[in-house]
Amino acid sequence: MRLLVCGASGQLGAAIVKMFTNRADVVPMTRAALDIADAAAVGRAVADASPEAIVNCAAYNDVDGAEDDASTALSANAIGVLTLARAARSRGATFVHYSTDFVFDGTLDRPYTEDDEPKPQSVYAASKLLGEWFAADAPSHYVLRVESLFGGPRRRSTVDRIVDAVRDGKPSRVFVDRTVSPSYVEDVAGATARLLALRPASGVYHCVNSGWTTWYELAKRIVEILDRPAELVPVRVADVPLRARRPQYAALSNRKLRDAGIEMPSWEEALARYLTSP
Numbered sequence: 474m475r476l477l478v479c480g481a482s483g484q485l486g487a488a489i490v491k492m493f494t495n496r497a498d499v500v501p502m503t504r505a506a507l508d509i510a511d512a513a514a515v516g517r518a519v520a521d522a523s524p525e526a527i528v529n530c531a532a533y534n535d536v537d538g539a540e541d542d543a544s545t546a547l548s549a550n551a552i553g554v555l556t557l558a559r560a561a562r563s564r565g566a567t568f569v570h571y572s573t574d575f576v577f578d579g580t581l582d583r584p585y586t587e588d589d590e591p592k593p594q595s596v597y598a599a600s601k602l603l604g605e606w607f608a609a610d611a612p613s614h615y616v617l618r619v620e621s622l623f624g625g626p627r628r629r630s631t632v633d634r635i636v637d638a639v640r641d642g643k644p645s646r647v648f649v650d651r652t653v654s655p656s657y658v659e660d661v662a663g664a665t666a667r668l669l670a671l672r673p674a675s676g677v678y679h680c681v682n683s684g685w686t687t688w689y690e691l692a693k694r695i696v697e698i699l700d701r702p703a704e705l706v707p708v709r710v711a712d713v714p715l716r717a718r719r720p721q722y723a724a725l726s727n728r729k730l731r732d733a734g735i736e737m738p739s740w741e742e743a744l745a746r747y748l749t750s751p
């Protein structure tokens with residue numbers, strides 16, 4: 474299979490390229506090589522690569538910055554996705570795209586399923602929801618909602634921020650009242666490979682490590698695994714003013730993915746694997 478990967482140098486993009494390198498003919502496209510919002514460039518790249526699947530890891534992810542720069546967020550997260558989906562449709566390629574738990578408002582008290590109604594609370598979230606809708610322009614498409622990604626070369630994730638603080642013996646401020654289902658990029662990449670092999674029905678799938686936790690509990694687990702003395706400072710969402718609203722309860726259910734034959738490892742196991750990998 475020939476695979477065009479957009480956003481190839483990002484956190485997830487690098488993991489996707491690594492996962493597929495020995496399984497497929499991968500054409501990695503960094504942002505410098507391909508701006509997904511440039512329709513003419515996308516047309517040329519897709520014609521040149523002639524892919525059977527287009528995997529889009531490119532996105533504008535500055536959640537707070539998007540409040541002041543909606544046009545850049547919309548251009549990458551919505552228009553760029555539409556451009557790629559149309560290119561996939563015209564070549565008969567499968568389109569894989571990634572979205573976010575932020576499409577929900579975070580007011581439920583049980584894990585969100587794909588049937589729950591999105592209620593985006595920020596410009597970033599609205600731009601990602603538009604991207605989900607536009608991705609469906611490709612008749613064969615998978616939109617994988619991921620959350621709190623960790624792993625990959627950039628070390629910019631919240632997990633990495635806590636890990637680095639613990640390793641450096643510095644205090645870490647962590648939310649006691651935000652619930653998340655974290656996603657290890659290696660496992661998201663593995664699920665993407667399985668999806669392209671199994672080919673379940675097109676649509677939206679939640680693709681996170683199984684289970685959920687607060688950031689505080691997750692930080693405690695990091696400290697246990699690293700086995701170092703550490704100071705974790707509990708903070709509450711209400712005490713940290715942020716530009717964009719975030720869902721406070723954002724556990725996602727993986728059931729639809731599991732029913733499609735793809736089991737996601739638990740977040741505890743994924744975190745241990747990440748922290749003990751060489």
Ligand SMILES: NC(=O)c1ccc[n+]([C@@H]2O[C@H](COP(=O)([O-])OP(=O)(O)OC[C@H]3O[C@@H](n4cnc5c(N)ncnc54)[C@H](OP(=O)(O)O)[C@@H]3O)[C@@H](O)[C@H]2O)c1
Nearest residue numbers: 480483484485504508509531532549571573619620621622
């Ligand atoms: N990170 C998370 O915790 C998280 C949570 C939920 C959902 N997601 C979703 O998961 C996917 C992967 O996220 P990630 O964390 O791997 O993102 P990332 O590390 O920020 O990588 C995104 C990549 O896209 C590139 N990019 C931005 N605008 C572009 C454009 N117009 N054309 C081409 N490339 C462009 C970026 O380049 P520059 O670095 O040069 O800007 C970067 O290389 C995204 O869809 C994201 O929305 C992520």
